[in-house]
Amino acid sequence: MAGWEDIRAEVLSRIRSKAWPLGTLIPGEEALAQEFGVARATVNRALSELARSGVLERKRKAGTRVAALPVRKATLDIPVIRAEVEARGAVYGLRLLRCEMDAPPLPVQARLGQDLGQMLHIETLHLASGRGFVVEDRWLNPAILPNPLPDFAAISANEWLVAHVSFASGDISFAAEAASNSAAAALGIPQGSAVFVTERCTWAPDAPITWVRLVHAPGYRLSTVL
Amino acid sequence: MAGWEDIRAEVLSRIRSKAWPLGTLIPGEEALAQEFGVARATVNRALSELARSGVLERKRKAGTRVAALPVRKATLDIPVIRAEVEARGAVYGLRLLRCEMDAPPLPVQARLGQDLGQMLHIETLHLASGRGFVVEDRWLNPAILPNPLPDFAAISANEWLVAHVSFASGDISFAAEAASNSAAAALGIPQGSAVFVTERCTWAPDAPITWVRLVHAPGYRLSTVL
DNA sequence: CTTTGGTTTATGTGCAGACATAATAGCGTT
DNA sequence: AACGCTATTATGTCTGCACATAAACCAAAG
Known part of the structure; x- marks a missing residue:
């Protein structure tokens, strides 16, 4: 019984064994479906997954070819900070350092693409079992916030x-x-220690929501499987 | 005509409008298919995509629910260094700093999960238009390398x-x-500047291939869209 | 020679129906 | 009450068919 994962595995092994070298145009879906004895949709599913992970490049009419310079695609999970702390078996805590309206600095305005005037500036220290874990420096667009604020x-x-x-x-x-x-x-x-910094910028369909900068405590690692 | 992307958009908007609050069990595929007037497969495609991006959680029999703590999933591209340099409009160059057999340090052995004895140790400086871009410190398992070596x-x-x-x-x-x-x-x-470090470890089906550490020049940013 | 426009073709997506699988819920037994 | 089996059920996947769409190719027109 050949499922789409089997097809994917077979295609992958042909690529890795150089039966289909880098850059090669591989047979069309119809041909592969016939060869493997499955429906074209099944082949399509397998090839689509491989394209999503960067191993194949597909274009209509042009066909499917093995990526010449494979670009690995890794997926990162970006959890809520509390979940991240608790996943490490630590107790989560937070301390509000600042919460006031203020004019954002120019770099923040630039990243948001416009001058929104006064924004809500919140600084929070997130704690893992009492120790500083990450400092969150956030600017919020007050115009899009639902009420009541917590x-x-x-x-x-x-x-x-x-x-x-x-x-x-x-x-x-x-x-x-x-x-x-x-x-x-x-x-x-x-001061001056090497720290890992995350910057995020999010948008509603028509207006900016928030710009945030997270400064992680030394030793922080962001990891994922390939 | 309702395609799977339309279904995905509609489901997303229901989640965001709180018609389906966080943690809610949403209607089954069959019901949604009927409501939207499409085939179940189309609903399945839409919901699967949303699950992949972390908005929904699906389990057989248990049904589909809106993720309680949405974990954003971001996909990062991990290109070959040369492609990365050229994407910045710079001219790629490299300088081989070291290439010899040696015993890997303990942390490397630990990450590979076993002591492989002597490994091939390669240090490379990658250049972008003549300036140092990243230092690559790599340990290769000689047992799995195809010949000839380049x-x-x-x-x-x-x-x-x-x-x-x-x-x-x-x-x-x-x-x-x-x-x-x-x-x-x-x-x-x-010395002591804050640098961005990437560590990667890759495995063949049964044996380790390589452990590599990339030290990026200051100013390096890894970014992606959400 | 260049441009325009149709034709061809491989992939993208849709549908209806079916079976597979996993996990829950309920039942019965000990 | 604790345990284990079974029925139920929602999702996962496959098939076979159809049509849509993008892009390469080719031919005709300027």
Whole structure:
């Protein structure tokens, strides 16, 4: 019995054994379906998965070819911070450092693509079993926030947002930086330590929602399987 | 005409509008298919995509529910370094710093899960328009390498491997660290600078292939859309 | 020679029906 | 009450067919 996963495995092994070298045009779905004795839809499913993972490149009419420079596609899980802390077996806690209206700095305005005037600025220290885990520096567009606003000292902005504000698109980026004075102080680490920084920007269909910067405590690793 | 993307959009909007709150069990595929006037397969496709992106959780018999704590899933592309450099409009170059058999340090042995004895140790400096871009520190399992080995001063181990060695599984992780003496020297940056580090470990079906550590020059960002 | 437009063709997606599988819920037994 | 078996049920997948669509190719027109 040949399922789509079997087809995928067989195709993969042909690629890896160089029966179908990099860049080759492989047989069409119809031909493969006949060869494997399955329906074309099954072959389609298998090839689509392989294309999604970057092993194949497919174009209508042009056919399917083995990717010349395979680009591995890894999927990262971006959990809510509380879940991340609890997944490590630690007790989650948070401390609200700041929550006020303010004018965002220029880089933030630039990333949001427009000047929204005053925004809600929230800084939160997330704790794992009492130790600083990550500092969250967030700017929120007040115009799109549903009411009532919660007590951000009790529920993190991070978590409240995913539950109460729909988002349409966004981007995320990761970098290494030297810890700033304030972040280092909040995390209790030497100023200038190498820290892992996540920056995220999310948008509702028509307006920006939030820009957030997470400064992780030293030792943080982001990992996934390939 | 309702395609699976329309169904996906409609389901998403119901979730975001709280018509189906977080954690809710949503109607079965059959019911939705009837409501939308499409085949069950079409609903299945839409719901499967949403589950893949972390918005829904599906279990046989248990039904489909809106994820209680939405875990965003972001897909990152892991290109070959040369492609990454060229995508930035820079000219790619490489310099082989070391290529010799040696005993890997304990942490590497640990990550590979076994002591393989002597391994091939390759250090490469990748250049973008003449400037240091990333230092690659790689340990290769000599037992699984196909012959002949190329001239690693002409083609990077990175690139040669994806083209010549099949891989079955692997993991990847990212962290921020202070630059070591040797890495800082190779990249021409102050020792102790915050650098973005990628560590990857790949396996053939039955034996380890390689462990690699990439130290990126300051300013490197890894980004993707959500 | 270049451009335009139709034809061909491989993939993308749809439908209806069927069986497979996993996991729950309920039943009965000990 | 605890355990294990079975029936139920929602999702997962396959088949075979159909039509839609994008893109390459080729031929005709300018």
